[in-house]
Amino acid sequence: MNSKQEKAIGNQSIVRILVVDDFAPWRHFVSTIAQITPGWHVIGEASDGLEAVQKAEELTPDLILLDISLPMLNGIEAARQIRKVAPNSKILFVSTYASREIAEGALDTGADGYLVKADAGELAKAVEAVFQGKRYISTRLKGCTSADAEDTQTPDRLDPSECLALPSALAPLRKTEISRCHEAQFYSDDACFLDSFTHFIGAALKAGNAAVVVATESHRESLLARLRAHDLDIAAAIGQGRYISLNAAEMLSMFMVNDLPDPGRFFKVVGDLILSATNAANGAHPRVATCGECAPLLWAQGKVEATIRVEQLWNEIAKTYDVDILCGYPSRGFHREEDDHIFRRICAEHSAVNAA
Numbered sequence: 583m584n585s586k587q588e589k590a591i592g593n594q595s596i597v598r599i600l601v602v603d604d605f606a607p608w609r610h611f612v613s614t615i616a617q618i619t620p621g622w623h624v625i626g627e628a629s630d631g632l633e634a635v636q637k638a639e640e641l642t643p644d645l646i647l648l649d650i651s652l653p654m655l656n657g658i659e660a661a662r663q664i665r666k667v668a669p670n671s672k673i674l675f676v677s678t679y680a681s682r683e684i685a686e687g688a689l690d691t692g693a694d695g696y697l698v699k700a701d702a703g704e705l706a707k708a709v710e711a712v713f714q715g716k717r718y719i720s721t722r723l724k725g726c727t728s729a730d731a732e733d734t735q736t737p738d739r740l741d742p743s744e745c746l747a748l749p750s751a752l753a754p755l756r757k758t759e760i761s762r763c764h765e766a767q768f769y770s771d772d773a774c775f776l777d778s779f780t781h782f783i784g785a786a787l788k789a790g791n792a793a794v795v796v797a798t799e800s801h802r803e804s805l806l807a808r809l810r811a812h813d814l815d816i817a818a819a820i821g822q823g824r825y826i827s828l829n830a831a832e833m834l835s836m837f838m839v840n841d842l843p844d845p846g847r848f849f850k851v852v853g854d855l856i857l858s859a860t861n862a863a864n865g866a867h868p869r870v871a872t873c874g875e876c877a878p879l880l881w882a883q884g885k886v887e888a889t890i891r892v893e894q895l896w897n898e899i900a901k902t903y904d905v906d907i908l909c910g911y912p913s914r915g916f917h918r919e920e921d922d923h924i925f926r927r928i929c930a931e932h933s934a935v936n937a938a
Contacts (some may be wrong), residue, residue, distance in 0.1 A: 597713065598625045600643040602634040602660070603676070603853045608699070611861055611905055612647060619706060631655025637725070639667035645709065650677040650688065651850040661691035661885050676705070678853030680722055680902045697858050700903050724840065763906040764897055766932040767915040774938040775910050779873050780808040783825075786871035787814055792824040792859035796833050796874030797910075823862030826924070830875045842888050844865065848895050856903050873908040873927055877928075881911065886924055892931050893931035900933075913937065 601612045601624055609627050616622040626641050630653040638646060640912070646664065650657035659846040661673050673693040677684070678700075681714040685696040695718035697708045704721060769775040783793040795802060806827070809816050819825035837847035859870045877892040896907055909932070916925045929935045 595621070596623050597621055597709065598641070598644045600624075600625055600626045600628065600634070600637055600641060600646045600671075602628045602631075602652065602657070603649040604629045605649075605858075606855065607858045607861075608649075611702075611707075615705065629653070630659060631660035634660045635663045635667060635922070638664045638671055640858055642668050643671050645672045645674060645712065646672055647676050648658050648693075650675060650679060650684065651846060653871060658688055658691055661688070661693055665692050666916075674708055674718070676702075676859070678849050680720070682723065685719070685723055688777055694718070696720060698902075699853065700860075702857070702861075745812045762911075763900070763934075764893075764900045764932050765907065765934040765936060766909050768911050768916075768927060768935070768937045770913050770938065772801070772804070775912075776804055778936070778938060779805055779908065779910065780812060782873055782906075783871055784812055784814055786906070790864045790866070791825075791868060792863040793819075793826070794855060794859050794870060794872045794874075795825075795827040796872070796876055797827075798879070799828055800825050800873060801875065801910075802829070809867065809929075822864075823858060825858060826859055828855075830879050832890060833874075834876055834879065838888070841885055843892050843895055845895060848892075849898075850866070850898055852895075853903075856899070856905055858922065864901050869904045869906060871906045871908070873910065875910055877909055878911045881924075881928075889924075890927055890931065893928065897931060 599612075599616060599622060601609050603609050603612075604627075609629075613624050613627075616624045625643055628636050632654040634646070634648065634652070634657075635655070637643075643783050646668075648657050648661060648664075652660065655663075657675065657677070657733075661675075662670065664673065669757045673691070674695040674697060675685075675688045675693055676697045676699060677688070678698070679685075680700065686697050694712040695708050697718065698720040699748065701722060703719045706719040708720075739757060756782065767775070767778045769778065779795070779797075783795065786793045786811075793804060806816060816825055833851070836851045837843050839847070856870050858873070861866055877889045877896070880889040880892060893909070897911070899905060900907055911928070916922075
């Protein structure tokens with residue numbers, strides 16, 4: 583640390599931080615936080631695991647904020663290599679995954695903490711704990727890992743026999759106390775679809791919250807017109823990042839593998855999207871309203887198991903984030919007698935079912 587970086591903040595000198603994440607808005611978010619936090623200085627960024635190892639060796643940062651789902655080399659493997667080339671750098675994993683197994687595997691690399699991105703409000707607390715020589719665990723994972731107290735010195739690493747490496751298929755997220763709101767709307771025509779989605783999104787935006795729409799191109803355009811007709815300043819919401827609209831088919835292409843959703847890709851894509859929307863929300867208790875047609879598109883293509891699995895993955899998102907989810911299914915798609923069983927399976931994956 584050079585003389586310019588030795589300006590003490592209380593008992594803490596400047597913390598030189600390397601931010602590693604392939605999601606640019608998150609890197610920007612951390613840099614923004616650093617600008618207003620005394621003692622923090624972002625000295626570099628990396629967007630993949632190999633680059634993270636190279637920059638860790640080159641810059642020898644005091645702290646590395648490290649994501650897990652990285653191109654080229656995943657975060658856990660990157661951490662193992664960083665331990666060799668920059669042994670004095672502390673590592674705080676900051677990940678979308680709220681999973682006990684993944685947290686244990688991450689900490690087994692010798693990392694100093696694990697923070698779930700949905701708990702981003704704890705970032706300053708986590709950094710402080712790490713620099714006090716403590717191991718920090720995200721609040722939503724307290725009690726479900728073998729190193730779960732940030733106020734206790736824990737010099738010994740976890741028993742390797744109790745830790746699991748990053749699985750190829752992401753383990754299910756742990757249930758939390760967040761209330762699950764994952765509803766299905768079965769609609770008879772486009773007018774009913776637009777009415778329900780306009781009300782759902784409009785209520786969120788009026789409360790200062792954020793909304794994410796994942797729908798067909800025609801529905802996206804019609805919905806935008808409806809929202810404007812309800813005197814909502816959609817242009818401002820888009821500019822603020824509080825209204826995000828995506829094409830459902832393109833969204834599916836980001837996480838589908840061999841006609842089934844890949845859990846790791848799904849949680850990365852959706853988790854980062856919700857995090858970005860949450861950061862833009864300015865309500866008293868920020869939430870994200872998410873509505874879409876990914877699973878309904880799969881159902882329309884006759885991909886029943888993929889449909890159910892996508893709904894189950896959205897359930898895990900609903901358990902982890904402050905998010906309300908509304909799925910739109912055309913009721914005309916369930917007209918055969920053999921469709922009754924599938925209809926019941928879809929309904930079972932939702933907290934409420936509505937029809938119009």
